[in-house]
Amino acid sequence: MAILVDKNTVVLVQGITGREGSFHTRLMLDYGTRIAAGVTPGRGGSDVHGVKVYDSVAEALEEHPEVNTSIIFVPSRFAPDAAYEAIDAGLKLVVIITEGIPVHDTLKLVDYAKRKGSVIVGPNCPGVITPGESKVGIMPGHVFTRGPVGIVSRSGTLTYEVASALTKEGIGQSTVIGIGGDPIVGLTFTEAMKLFEEDPETKALILLGEIGGDMEERAARMIVEGRFTKPVVAFVAGRTAPPGKRMGHAGAIIMMGEGGYESKVRALEKAGVRVARTPFEIPSLISKVL
Amino acid sequence: MKLYEFEAKSILRRYGVETPPGVVVEKGEDVKAKILGSGLEPPLVAKSQVLVAGRGKAGGIRLANSVDEAVDIVYRLFEHPIKGLKPRYVLVEKAVSHTREFYAAVTLDRGNRGVAVLASLYGGVDIEEIAREKPESIVRHSADFNVGLRSYEARSIAMRLGLPRELQQGFASFLQALYKIFIDYDAELVESNPLTLVDGRFVALDARIIVDDNASYKHPELAVERVEGGETSVWESKARGFGMAFVELEGTVGVIGNGAGLTMTSMDLVYEHGGVPANFLDIGGGASSERVKRALLVLLEYPKARSVFINIFGGITRCDEVARGILEALKEHKGAPKPVFVRLSGTREEEGRRMLREAGIKVYDNPIDAVRDAIEAARGV
Numbered sequence: 001m002a003i004l005v006d007k008n009t010v011v012l013v014q015g016i017t018g019r020e021g022s023f024h025t026r027l028m029l030d031y032g033t034r035i036a037a038g039v040t041p042g043r044g045g046s047d048v049h050g051v052k053v054y055d056s057v058a059e060a061l062e063e064h065p066e067v068n069t070s071i072i073f074v075p076s077r078f079a080p081d082a083a084y085e086a087i088d089a090g091l092k093l094v095v096i097i098t099e100g101i102p103v104h105d106t107l108k109l110v111d112y113a114k115r116k117g118s119v120i121v122g123p124n125c126p127g128v129i130t131p132g133e134s135k136v137g138i139m140p141g142h143v144f145t146r147g148p149v150g151i152v153s154r155s156g157t158l159t160y161e162v163a164s165a166l167t168k169e170g171i172g173q174s175t176v177i178g179i180g181g182d183p184i185v186g187l188t189f190t191e192a193m194k195l196f197e198e199d200p201e202t203k204a205l206i207l208l209g210e211i212g213g214d215m216e217e218r219a220a221r222m223i224v225e226g227r228f229t230k231p232v233v234a235f236v237a238g239r240t241a242p243p244g245k246r247m248g249h250a251g252a253i254i255m256m257g258e259g260g261y262e263s264k265v266r267a268l269e270k271a272g273v274r275v276a277r278t279p280f281e282i283p284s285l286i287s288k289v290l
Numbered sequence: 291m292k293l294y295e296f297e298a299k300s301i302l303r304r305y306g307v308e309t310p311p312g313v314v315v316e317k318g319e320d321v322k323a324k325i326l327g328s329g330l331e332p333p334l335v336a337k338s339q340v341l342v343a344g345r346g347k348a349g350g351i352r353l354a355n356s357v358d359e360a361v362d363i364v365y366r367l368f369e370h371p372i373k374g375l376k377p378r379y380v381l382v383e384k385a386v387s388h389t390r391e392f393y394a395a396v397t398l399d400r401g402n403r404g405v406a407v408l409a410s411l412y413g414g415v416d417i418e419e420i421a422r423e424k425p426e427s428i429v430r431h432s433a434d435f436n437v438g439l440r441s442y443e444a445r446s447i448a449m450r451l452g453l454p455r456e457l458q459q460g461f462a463s464f465l466q467a468l469y470k471i472f473i474d475y476d477a478e479l480v481e482s483n484p485l486t487l488v489d490g491r492f493v494a495l496d497a498r499i500i501v502d503d504n505a506s507y508k509h510p511e512l513a514v515e516r517v518e519g520g521e522t523s524v525w526e527s528k529a530r531g532f533g534m535a536f537v538e539l540e541g542t543v544g545v546i547g548n549g550a551g552l553t554m555t556s557m558d559l560v561y562e563h564g565g566v567p568a569n570f571l572d573i574g575g576g577a578s579s580e581r582v583k584r585a586l587l588v589l590l591e592y593p594k595a596r597s598v599f600i601n602i603f604g605g606i607t608r609c610d611e612v613a614r615g616i617l618e619a620l621k622e623h624k625g626a627p628k629p630v631f632v633r634l635s636g637t638r639e640e641e642g643r644r645m646l647r648e649a650g651i652k653v654y655d656n657p658i659d660a661v662r663d664a665i666e667a668a669r670g671v
Contacts, residue, residue, distance in 0.1 A: 020576060020606060027637070076504065097606070099575055102505035103398060104476045107435050110403060124575075126605050138606040140636040155551020156575065160603040160636055161657075181550060183400050183478075210551050214401040237554040240561045241570065278562055279555060280658065 001201040002130035002175045003150070003192075004093060004119070005069065009134045012060055012091070013038040014072045014082045016048045020097070021073035024138050025049055028071075031141040033134050036064040039082075057089040069093040071127065071136050076100035079123065080109050087118045095136050096122035096186075106184045113186060120186025126156035126178035137178065139163075147172015148201065149286055152192040153208035154181055154215065158237060162208060162279050169283040171290070174202040181210075189215040193228045204231040204289050206282060207273070211238035211261050220267035231289035232273045233282055236264045291501045292341040293512065296381045298497035301475070302482075305467040308493045312383035314339075317368050322361045330384055334360040339379035340372045346415060348372045353385060386493060391484030393417050394465055396439075396472040398479075399432055405472065407431040407439060407465060409447050413484035439469040457490065464492045475512075476505030525569070525592050532584045534573060541566025542668040543661075544595025544628075546585055548573050548607045556601040559657060565665035568595040576606040582615025583622070586630070590623045599664035600632045601657050609634050609642025617649055629667040633660040 011028070015021040016038025026049050029035055035051050037060040044055035054060035061067055070086040072079055072094065079098040086094045094113065101123045113120045121128055127137015131144040139156070143164035149171055153159040156178050163176060177192050179185050189207065196202045205228075209216040216236060222228050239261050265275050274285045293301075299309045313328035315321050325334075334357070338350035345351060350372045354360035364380045393413030399406035410428045412420045421428050429450045433439045444462035453461055464485070472480045478501070482494040501509060529536030535550070539557075543565045547553030553572040560567045569592065573585050589598050602612050616632060633654040634642050643653045654660035 024606070077507070100504045102476050102508070103478065103502050104473070104505065107403060107405075111436060138637075140603075140605055140639075143636070153551075155549055156605050157547070157549035157552035157603045157607075157636075158555055160605060161552060161555070164603075164635065183398060184403055208551070210554060218401065235555075237551040237558065239554075239558050240567070241554050241557065278559060 001199055002133065003195040003199050003202075004121070004128045004175060004177065005130050005134040005136050007034075007133045009034065009069050009136060010064070010066045011035045011136055012057065012064070012067045012070045012086070013051065014040075014057070014070055014086065015074035016040055016051065016053055017043045017046065018073055018075070020138070022048050024073065024097075025051060027138075027141065028135055031135040033136060036060075036067050057085045057091075061089050067091070069095070069136055071095045071097065073097050076102075080105045083109055083120065084112065087113050087116050092118050093136075094118055094120050095125070095127045096120060096180075097125065097127060097138055098122070099124040101182070103182065103184050106182060110184060110186050121177065122180040122182075122186060124182045125180030125185070126159060128175065128177050130175045131173055139176070139178070143167055144176060145172040146174070148174060148203035148290060149206060150174045150196040150199070150202040150204070151176040151206045151208065152189055152196070153178050154189075154210050155208060155237060156181070158208050158235075158279060162206060162235070162282055165280055166283050166286070169287070171283055171286060174199060183213065189219045190222050193219060193222060197228050197230065202230065204233070204286055206286060207232055207234040207268075209234060209236045209264060211236065211241060211264070212259055214259060216264040217267045220271040220273065223271040223273065233276060233285045233289065234268050234273050235276045235279055235282060236261055236268075239277075291503050291506050291512065293499040293501065294339045294341065294379060295337065295497060296339060296379060297512070298499040299494065301471055301499065302467065302494055302497050305471055307464060307467045307482075308491055309497070310383040310386050310493065310495065312381055315364055315380050315382060317378050321364045322357070325357055325360055325364075325382055328382075330382065332356050332360070333385040335383050335385040336360055336363045336367055337381045337383065338367045338370065338372055338377040339381055340375055340377050342373045342375065345372055350377075386486065386488060386495060388486035388488065388495070390486055391495075392486065392492075393428075393483045394468060394485060395479065395481040395483070396465075396468045396477075397481070402432050404435050405433045405439075405469070407433055407444075407447060407469065409451055409461075409465065411451055411453075417483060433469065438473070439466055441466065444469075457487070460490070460492050471499065475499065476502045476508060478502055525588065529571060529585070529588050532581065534571060534581070534585055536588070537570040538594070539567050539569050540594075541568045542594065542596045543664050544568050544571075544589040544592065544598035546571045546573060546589060546598065546600045548577065548602050548604070549575060552601060552603060556599065556657070556661075559661045560599065560665065563658070563661050563665055565661070565668060568592065573607075577611065577615070579611045579615035579618060582612050583619040586616055586619035587623060590619065590628050591625060596628070597664045597667035598628060598630045599661055600630065600634075601660070602632070602634050602636070604634075604636030604638065604642075606637070608637050609639045610645060613642035613645040616646065616651070629664070631660040631664040631667070633657040
């Protein structure tokens with residue numbers, strides 16, 4: 001068991017002929033991910049690393065009905081369109097790697113996906129990996145190993161750091177999700193936690209947060225309310241960061257004191273979460289609760 | 291992208307919101323001719339157009355009882371720095387005598403993945419304090435992004451504020467205009483603080499709009515040259531000119547990372563091991579060697595950084611590109627040499643590490659060792 005992706009995941013790569021799309025198609029194939037087809041409008045008929053390219057998602061699905069997941073490398077101006085195309089074709093998991101999508105576009109897209117029953121991971125995220133089975137993303141595959149710990153993270157590179165530290169200590173991961181760093185993302189901490197709660201393979205969870213927003217506070221509430229019952233270890237990046245960009249007075253009013261490092265750590269600790277001071281403390285903290 | 295007050299107000303007017311009559315004067319223009327030509331009658335208020343908060347308290351807003359006094363003030367405002375920045379524009383407006391100051395804003399609601407509409411009868415500079423001490427005095431409404439702010443919702447905000455019946459529709463229209471601007475301009479924030487009442491009509495005395503940087507390509511009409519924030523140092527502008535997030539700090543250890551989370555963690559690590567970071571510099575995801583080179587060149591020249599700690603864990607960022615950028619920067623750098631400590635892991639780490647080692651640069655697998663050495667080197671100078 002695992003969540004979101006596994007050996008039955010069959011992937012469509014949108015934007016497969018671009019620099020990143022083509023490079024990471026190679027790396028995903030090397031990892032063992034099943035990639036059935038790619039899409040780049042206007043480039044149908046060609047192939048990338050042996051993967052056939054189509055002009056549209058519908059065309060690709062006609063030839064490869066086994067596809068159930070899309071990963072999007074399309075440039076920001078066209079990425080939302082690519083995501084709508086994947087959702088409308090009935091794909092239930094859409095991973096958006098693209099950075100720089102206007103936040104209003106993401107708001108609309110995420111709401112649409114929800115109504116259509118599709119899960120969006122991202123945008124501006126590293127993707128999802130179930131070690132040894134499938135990597136739908138851009139993370140360096142070799143730092144992950146299979147095991148009992150789930151990870152959900154707001155930061156891509158921090159995820160690699162922590163997975164690598166766990167792997168060195170012999171602690172494997174069930175599924176690792178990078179939910180993305182944009183102000184609005186599809187899958188949230190609490191939605192990912194719901195999936196991990198239901199996954200029998202996951203025995204404990206690592207939350208990698210950062211300052212800003214209120215996802216860590218919401219995760220803490222979920223634990224307090226008993227909707228997540230597995231042990232959790234967290235790290236929040238930005239303990240020493242100077243106050244960043246503020247959105248006028250409204251930003252401060254709307255957060256009502258939430259969003260900062262102290263607020264997040266306080267909420268998490270109150271919920272019984274062990275909060276690491278550095279990412280390198282995580283392996284020893286998590287091994288105590290396994 | 292923050293808009294100047296005069297830009298924000300001109301947008302508000304196009305959406306039917308009343309603002310005090312005014313004229314914008316650019317540095318170098320004939321101030322007197324401009325004010326006289328506008329037909330504005332005293333009393334006037336001159337407002338320095340800078341993109342930083344706290345302008346009023348920093349002396350950037352001044353009253354004038356005659357045109358001559360206004361002209362004199364405008365010239366002085368051009369020379370009066372607000373948080374280190376002199377304005378390029380000054381807005382001269384008819385002074386509106388008022389007693390009440392209200393607050394209204396539309397902003398992104400991250401938590402609820404929607405749009406928040408905020409309003410209060412107690413606006414002005416102390417609005418945040420009021421939000422803390424009397425949160426019930428701020429009405430907060432979450433609008434459905436797909437439906438927008440309906441008239442009845444806007445009216446109900448007015449009712450919840452306790453506005454008398456004859457003012458409710460006017461306030462509702464004001465909120466709906468802000469909401470429409472928020473949507474049409476891909477804004478992160480549309481705020482009027484304060485707005486006031488003049489003869490039963492709501493007038494925006496100040497206005498603030500922040501447009502999502504990622505959406506600025508949709509709004510080419512906003513492409514006027516703008517000087518962001520007076521707190522921005524030369525070094526910050528330099529790095530931002532290349533599209534990189536840079537924050538100047540007080541310490542001696544230069545920090546470069548990829549991704550905000552890892553870069554912040556790198557700073558946390560510097561503190562954790564007894565050092566103080568000289569900066570925050572995030573090269574972002576998938577940086578080219580050119581980008582890495584520019585980032586490192588900034589830090590090699592940046593006098594506060596006595597050593598540089600580069601912490602890269604590549605996913606979409608490729609370690610060989612990073613190594614190439616580092617080598618090019620070290621080659622191009624003309625000033626005094628500065629010790630550089632590179633932690634390089636992830637995508638194509640073998641290639642990247644080999645390139646650096648062959649050039650005689652020590653590469654670390656473990657960031658803690660790199661941090662310790664960088665702190666040590668910064669002390670040793």
